[in-house]
Amino acid sequence: MIKQLAHLCFFSENAEAMVSFYRDKLGLPIAFIMNNSEGGAPFGWYMECGKDTFIEIFDQEGAVQEWGGELVALKEGAASRYRHLCLETEDIEAARKELLGKGVEVTEIKMGIDHSYQCWIKDVDGNAIELMMYTGESLQFSNRR
Numbered sequence: 001m002i003k004q005l006a007h008l009c010f011f012s013e014n015a016e017a018m019v020s021f022y023r024d025k026l027g028l029p030i031a032f033i034m035n036n037s038e039g040g041a042p043f044g045w046y047m048e049c050g051k052d053t054f055i056e057i058f059d060q061e062g063a064v065q066e067w068g069g070e071l072v073a074l075k076e077g078a079a080s081r082y083r084h085l086c087l088e089t090e091d092i093e094a095a096r097k098e099l100l101g102k103g104v105e106v107t108e109i110k111m112g113i114d115h116s117y118q119c120w121i122k123d124v125d126g127n128a129i130e131l132m133m134y135t136g137e138s139l140q141f142s143n144r145r
Contacts (some may be wrong), residue, residue, distance in 0.1 A: 044056060086129070
């Protein structure tokens, strides 16, 4: 029934900074930009994550103007069921080094309980992002052997 994750959506009060983080720090290209119907101003960005998966970032104010609703306070650490986004990398040490070189705070690399390497960063809105590198022992693939 489900093929794969299609996209993860963020509403932000700092949309341009969020787009810059995912594009310039993580290297995700912009697939396309959504412009509002009134004046054509951009309010939504689709960032490519590979294999037809995306992160969509919406300027909260622009989205409310386009689709209705109301502005709500978006605060780091606010109660939410969202916990983190995980992005796969093929070389976690090189990814960590590159991010540190770009001024991104990155945790140390550790082996997770799932037998995959992981380290953590946050985007400009404080959303947690796990970077993961699978191993030959990763539990994600144990049922495929």
